[in-house]
Amino acid sequence: MSDIETTTVSEEGYACTSQVGDFDMAIDATDETGPNPNAALVATYASCFLPAFRVGGQQRGEDDLGKLQIDASADLDDDDDLEAIRFDIYVEADLSDDELGEIVTRAEDICHVHSALRDGLHADITVHGGAF
Template sequence: MSDISLTTTNTSGFDTESVIGGFAVGIDPMTETGPDPNSVLVADYAACFLPAVRMGARKSGYDLGKMEIEAEADLTDEDNLESISFTLKVEGNVENPEELVELGEQFCHVHTALREELHADVTVETEAFATASA
């Protein structure tokens, strides 16, 4: 028995619907009915990396507060992913921001699955959501 099972269907055109458990995800390389596959892959990577950082940080005793990733990717002329970069923004202050990158790389399964040349180049911004005091 497989660990992951899903069904992807295409009835006409180029758009697809993937049913994963009870969730349906529309993906369209033409971006008419949904995001394109490269964007979905980058979003999946970010959606894996962010909770991986939080999980690792909790194990290390950090309370990071609100977190977000701004992701960017470059494509080749053939529309293949060439590079991915993340800006990881965390509310809390962290003495060693590079440790957060290491935690994300250690615990993110998508990071592990991608070829090394396509691993995200991650920049960390701490205290990113601090408000100015009056």
């Protein structure tokens, strides 16, 4: 048996509904009834990286990072394939650039989506401490 199993259905057109555990997720290649697959991937990547960042902070002795936010952006090539992803991470805690950099490095090792993406597509990450 696999560790992760999903079922994705498209009744017509380009919209799909994926059953992921007990959750339904709508993805639509035309952006009409849900995000397109590339947008969903970027959001999934950010949703993985944010808790990895928090764990990385805890492993570096920063147990209270406060509120965290990722503003993610991505570029597509002429074939609509993801070409670049950028994360701007906003951290409530006022930490030095070196401290934030150490947390990013640890988060990159922890985030499973980061590990799964092909080389060259990992997010270009900028962190903003004392942001809130």
